[in-house]
Amino acid sequence: MNPEVHHYTLVAYVHDEDGTLNRMLSVLRRNRVTLDSFSAASAEEPGYARLTASIRGDEAIITRCVRQIEKLVCVVWCTFSGGGKNVARELALVELKQSPSDLFPIFPISEIHHVRVAQETTESITLEIAAHPYHMDELLSKLEGYGIRRVARTGVIALPLENA
Amino acid sequence: MTTKRTGAKIVMEALVRQGVNTIFGYPGGVVLPLYDEMLNWPQVKHVLVRHEQCAAHAADGYARSTGKVGVCLATSGPGATNLVTGIANALLDSVPMVAITGNVNSWALGTDAFQETDVQGITIPITKHNYVVTEADDLPGVLEEAFFLASTGRKGPVLVDITKDAFLKTSDIPFPERVERRGYTAQVPVDLLALGEAEQALAAAERPVVIAGAGVLWSNSSQELIALADKCDLPVINSLLGLGVFPRNDPRSLGMMGMHGEQAATTAVQNADLVLAIGIRFDDRLTGKTSGFAPNATVVHFDTDASEFSKCIAAHIPVRGDLAQSLGAFLKRAPQKSHGSWWSQIRQWQAEFPIVVPPKDRLLARHVIAELDRATQSEAIISTDVGQHQMWTAQLYQFKRPYQWLSSGGLGTMGFGFPAAIGAAFANPGKEVWAVVGDGGFQMTMQELITAVEHNLDVKICLVNNGYLGMVRQWQEMFYDNRYSHVVMGSPDYGKLAEAYGVHYIQCSTNDALADTIEAARRAPGPVLCEFIVEMEENVFPMVAAGATNDHILADPLNRKSEVPA
Numbered sequence: 001m002n003p004e005v006h007h008y009t010l011v012a013y014v015h016d017e018d019g020t021l022n023r024m025l026s027v028l029r030r031n032r033v034t035l036d037s038f039s040a041a042s043a044e045e046p047g048y049a050r051l052t053a054s055i056r057g058d059e060a061i062i063t064r065c066v067r068q069i070e071k072l073v074c075v076v077w078c079t080f081s082g083g084g085k086n087v088a089r090e091l092a093l094v095e096l097k098q099s100p101s102d103l104f105p106i107f108p109i110s111e112i113h114h115v116r117v118a119q120e121t122t123e124s125i126t127l128e129i130a131a132h133p134y135h136m137d138e139l140l141s142k143l144e145g146y147g148i149r150r151v152a153r154t155g156v157i158a159l160p161l162e163n164a
Numbered sequence: 165m166t167t168k169r170t171g172a173k174i175v176m177e178a179l180v181r182q183g184v185n186t187i188f189g190y191p192g193g194v195v196l197p198l199y200d201e202m203l204n205w206p207q208v209k210h211v212l213v214r215h216e217q218c219a220a221h222a223a224d225g226y227a228r229s230t231g232k233v234g235v236c237l238a239t240s241g242p243g244a245t246n247l248v249t250g251i252a253n254a255l256l257d258s259v260p261m262v263a264i265t266g267n268v269n270s271w272a273l274g275t276d277a278f279q280e281t282d283v284q285g286i287t288i289p290i291t292k293h294n295y296v297v298t299e300a301d302d303l304p305g306v307l308e309e310a311f312f313l314a315s316t317g318r319k320g321p322v323l324v325d326i327t328k329d330a331f332l333k334t335s336d337i338p339f340p341e342r343v344e345r346r347g348y349t350a351q352v353p354v355d356l357l358a359l360g361e362a363e364q365a366l367a368a369a370e371r372p373v374v375i376a377g378a379g380v381l382w383s384n385s386s387q388e389l390i391a392l393a394d395k396c397d398l399p400v401i402n403s404l405l406g407l408g409v410f411p412r413n414d415p416r417s418l419g420m421m422g423m424h425g426e427q428a429a430t431t432a433v434q435n436a437d438l439v440l441a442i443g444i445r446f447d448d449r450l451t452g453k454t455s456g457f458a459p460n461a462t463v464v465h466f467d468t469d470a471s472e473f474s475k476c477i478a479a480h481i482p483v484r485g486d487l488a489q490s491l492g493a494f495l496k497r498a499p500q501k502s503h504g505s506w507w508s509q510i511r512q513w514q515a516e517f518p519i520v521v522p523p524k525d526r527l528l529a530r531h532v533i534a535e536l537d538r539a540t541q542s543e544a545i546i547s548t549d550v551g552q553h554q555m556w557t558a559q560l561y562q563f564k565r566p567y568q569w570l571s572s573g574g575l576g577t578m579g580f581g582f583p584a585a586i587g588a589a590f591a592n593p594g595k596e597v598w599a600v601v602g603d604g605g606f607q608m609t610m611q612e613l614i615t616a617v618e619h620n621l622d623v624k625i626c627l628v629n630n631g632y633l634g635m636v637r638q639w640q641e642m643f644y645d646n647r648y649s650h651v652v653m654g655s656p657d658y659g660k661l662a663e664a665y666g667v668h669y670i671q672c673s674t675n676d677a678l679a680d681t682i683e684a685a686r687r688a689p690g691p692v693l694c695e696f697i698v699e700m701e702e703n704v705f706p707m708v709a710a711g712a713t714n715d716h717i718l719a720d721p722l723n724r725k726s727e728v729p730a
Contacts, residue, residue, distance in 0.1 A: 015347070018296060019284055026289050067471035073293040073313055076347030 007036075008055050008062050009086055009133075009158050012069065012078040016042060016049040020074040024051065027072070031065045033057040037090075037155025048076065052088075054133070054156045055080075079160055086158035090136045092129045093118060097147040115139075124149060166338040171300035172201035172331040175264065178307035179208050181339060184235050186211060186226060186590045188219040192239025193279060194266035197331035211590060211619070214611040216243050218583035220250020221609070224259050225587030228570040229545050229597075231384065233260040233314050234587060240267045241279030244325070245286065249577060252290040254321040256574025257405060258382055260314040261321040262307075263291075270298035270327040283325050292320035298327045300335035312343040316350035318469040319382050352468050354485035354493050361481045362440070362464045366396060367499045369438035369462075371506045374398045375421065375450075378405035378573075379443015379467060381566045383487035386410070389442065392495045397502040399510055401429040403444045405573040408563035413542070418510065419519070422450040422714075424555040427517035427706045427723075430714050432510050433458050442466045443487050446476035447574065448710075456713025466490050517706070519559045520722040524675040529553055529628045531675055532696045533560045536598065536626060539682045544596040545588050547571065549581035549605030552634035555704045557600050579608030582625060586615055589623040596686065597622065603629040603655050613665040616691035624685050627695045629655060630702065638703045662693045673697035 014020050021040060028035055034056040043050045055062065062080060069078045118128040131139055133156045140151065169177070175198055179187065186209045191199045202210055213219045216238040223234030234254075238247050244265040254261045268277040273296075284296045293313050295306050303326070310322040366372060380389050386409045393400050393416045400410045401421045410417050418429040433439060439461045444450065451457045457477055465472070465479035466487060473482035483490055521534045533556050536544075542562040547570035548554040554571055563569050570588055572580040585599035606627055616623050637651040662669030668688050672681035672695070685692040705720035 013347075019288060019294065022285060022288050030289065064471070064475055067473075067475075071318075071469060071471050073345065073348050 004058055005056050006059060006082060008057070008080045008082055009088060009156055010053040010055055010062075010066065010069075010078065010080040011086065011158050011160055012051045013043060013076040014049050014051060015074045015076065016047055017074055020049070021051075023072050023074055024053075024069055027065055027068045028053070028055065031057075031061055031068070033062060033065055037153070039155045039157050052155070052157045081160070085161050087161065088133055088156050088158035089130055090133045090156050091154040092131075092136060092140070093126055093152045094129060094140065094143055094148060095124050095126045095150040096143065097124055097149050166336045168334040168336045170197065170201065170332060170334050171303050171326065172197040174300060174303040174335065175307065175326070175331070176201055176205045176208065178304070178311070178339070179235065180205070181308075182233065182311045184233070185209060187235040187237055188213055188222040188226070188587065189237030190216050190219060190239065190243055192243050192266065194268055194328040195237065195239045195331070197328065198237070198266065209590070210237075211586075211615065213583065213615055215609070216246035217250050217579070218586070218609050218612050218615070220247045220254065220261070220263065221577075221580050221583035222587030222590070223261050223263075224250060224254050224580075225547055225570050225584030226591040227254075227259050227261055227587075228584065229567050229588035230591045231382070231567055232591075233262055233311055235262050235264065237264045238266075239279065240265060240283070241281045243279075244281055244283040248286060248290065249575075251287060251321045251323065253572050253575040253577045253580060255290050255292065257572065258319045258378060259321065260319040260382075262310050262314050263321060263323040265323065265325045266331070267296070267325050267327045269329045271329075273298075273327065283323065287323050290321070291323045292318075294323040294325065296325045296327070297330050300330050300333035301337045303330065303335065304337050304339040308340050309343050309345065312350070313345075313348070317348070317352070351486045351489070352484055354490045355483055356493070358481055358483040359490065359494055359497065362483055362494060363497045363499070365438055365462050365464055365481060366440070366501070370503065371436045372396070372398055372438040372440065372503065373432050373436045374400045374440045374442060375403060375433065375444055376400055376406045376409050376442045377403040377444030378409070379487050380406060380409040380491075381443075383443065383468070384566075385488040385491045386566050388488065388491035388495050390414070392491060392498060395495065395500055396498050397507070398440070399432055399507070401425075401433060403447070403450050403573075404558055404571065405569075406444065407558060408566050408569040411564045412562040413564065418514070420558050423452070423708050423710075424559065424704050424706065425450075426519055426559065427717050427719060428510060428513035430706070430708070430717060431513050433461075434714050435509070436461045439463045440466070441477075441479075442491065445472050448476070451477060452708045452712055452714035456715060466494075517719055517723050520720050521560070522722060527673055527675050527678065527696065527698050528702050529630065529696070529698045530556050530560060530702070531678060532626065532628055532698065533557050533600065535678050535682055536600070537561045539679065539686065540596055540598070544568075544598050545570065545585075545592060547581045547584040547588060547597070547599050549601045550576045550578050551602050551604065552630075552638065552702070552704050553600055553602045553628040555635075578605035581605060582609050583612050585623045585625075586612055586621060589616075589621045590619075593622075596624070598624045598626055600626045600628065602634060603627065603631065603653050604633045607653075607655065610661070613662070613667050613691065613693070617666050620690045622689065623691050625691070625693045627658065627693060628698055629658075629695055630698050630700045631655070632700055634702075635704070637701070641701070641703070643709070658693060658695045668692045669695070671695045671697065
């Protein structure tokens with residue numbers, strides 16, 4: 001029987017030390033959890049970092065993973081959710097090959113979804129999109145018609161709603 | 165004000181601060197500054213092993229036989245990688261250990277310098293925590309924290325990798341007065357709410373059992389367990405590594421359960437309505453097929469490590485907390501009970517399916533271990549390798565107390581027994597220490613004979629030689645249609661080997677000579693190699709085949725019935 005695969009967002013607050021990322025990723029890899037994105041940077045306190053991972057897998061296995069991550073000495077706390085319980089965003093840089101004059105029709109989208117122009121050249125335009133992860137794929141598919149040349153995505157970053 | 169001292173000196177200071185009197189190691193290029201400093205510290209004995217894996221196993225045996233942190237030391241590159249099996253072994257069995265490795269100079273890290281290896285990367289999955297230290301200033305804090313982590317919470321191995329320049333640099337940073345680490349709880353407080361639920365479950369139970377594991381050992385809560393069993397009239401069953409935490413000669417002890425556990429113990433768990441699982445992690449060798457484990461039981465799981473709850477077996481009532489405190493609190497609250505009819509049923513199973521020692525018409529491994537138990541009055545510290553001899557020792561040796569039983573449970577490491585016994589012998593001068601090993605495992609680490617000889621170490625080796633890799637052979641016989649593939653195990657002439665090493669050697673191949681052989685070994689000072697030539701194709705029973713539920717126990721053929729559904 002194949003376990004049911006769901007998407008989850010894992011958020012952790014960790015000691016910012018060498019090996020911390022390896023340790024966390026090692027637990028996910030060992031449990032055969034699929035990692036869709038991983039984002040880490042310094043937190044509000046010096047010496048600590050916040051991590052967000054977008055993962056896929058069976059809930060029981062993910063629960064086991066989170067407990068194994070929680071007990072890592074480098075981890076202060078770790079939590080996961082199936083969505084809705086976090087303030088979550090993803091940032092994407094999307095380079096389109098059209099000239100700026102061709103792009104007029106997409107501006108209505110930009111008003112709704114925090115899209116702005118990051119850079120313009122004569123051959124291309126690079127948009128900066130900040131969106132809830134659920135909307136990012138939808139937005140990117142809408143832009144496909146304008147000729148996407150390159151996309152760089154940060155992966156999800158999230159803060160749990162409860163003040164953890 | 166602390167005066168400036170080298171990193172190497174800080175390491176030695178740290179060992180002395182931690183009360184470490186013996187370390188096991190092997191020198192090499194990048195640890196030369198530490199080995200040089202070591203000469204100034206006679207209070208720390210360094211035992212030169214002949215392979216770094218054995219340094220880790222010896223440190224492990226030191227820890228398992230005392231409860232204290234075992235320390236091993238190796239150089240960079242191959243020295244460090246040779247520790248890996250021993251460290252992984254310690255992690256799976258929650259053994260407190262600090263492994264110190266040297267590494268190349270900090271400026272050469274990442275350049276594939278001679279004998280450089282990324283030991284931190286290699287050991288991340290097999291340590292509780294690890295460090296790379298490139299500055300002497302960091303050593304006092306890191307070393308203090310390493311010992312703290314290894315010896316608190318769920319214990320385990322911690323590795324400290326120190327670059328050569330960090331040994332040579334100087335620092336006046338003092339050792340921290342106390343270690344605190346945010347997000348890490350050294351002593352998890354007792355979950356009183358869950359404890360109340362556990363109390364109610366026990367009050368309601370008619371057929372309760374305790375399964376006690378090595379968590380009881382490492383939390384020093386054996387006395388609480390004994391008192392609890394007494395107060396609540398509980399049958400106590402052990403996991404493999406839990407042997408010794410409850411005296412086997414206590415009438416409430418049912419012995420080990422699981423794949424080769426006692427039939428009555430395994431059957432009692434299958435028929436229980438309450439399982440009090442204390443400091444166990446529900447290894448597959450214990451549970452059998454998990455979906456069929458103790459099908460009618462409420463499972464109360466006491467552990468300090470929350471990641472163990474419902475990992476393998478659903479914990480209906482998880483009781484998190486430091487085990488000594490949890491058990492102490494539970495003992496006070498638990499209702500005084502007696503379970504007369506449940507005990508009658510258990511006594512019936514015990515009578516029907518005892519662990520059998522066959523007639524003595526030829527020498528069997530079981531005869532050897534039963535005699536070892538009798539001769540040593542169940543008092544010796546016993547280490548084993550992994551395989552048939554390990555299971556027979558678990559079944560037949562009547563362990564009385566914690567820190568008496570040293571066996572590789574989780575990783576199942578052949579070659580563990582002899583070096584672990586060496587570690588235990590250093591830690592327990594004057595106590596009787598036996599390594600029970602097979603001809604397979606002994607050949608993996610027998611080079612340590614010279615270590616025992618150099619220190620005239622009082623360690624006795626019970627080499628059970630059946631000429632096979634016995635447990636693998638048994639599986640090939642039972643599950644692979646007798647097709648023996650690469651299990652015939654040739655051996656050197658152990659008499660000549662012992663002579664070459666300068667070890668006293670006794671061979672025994674008959675029951676008539678058995679008692680005298682063991683007695684002679686016990687009387688002889690220093691290391692003794694006792695080789696017992698035993699029946700080649702003896703099988704371990706009872707047995708639950710891999711993948712079967714614990715209801716399907718293959719009984720010992722000597723117990724009349726071949727299979728008994730629980």
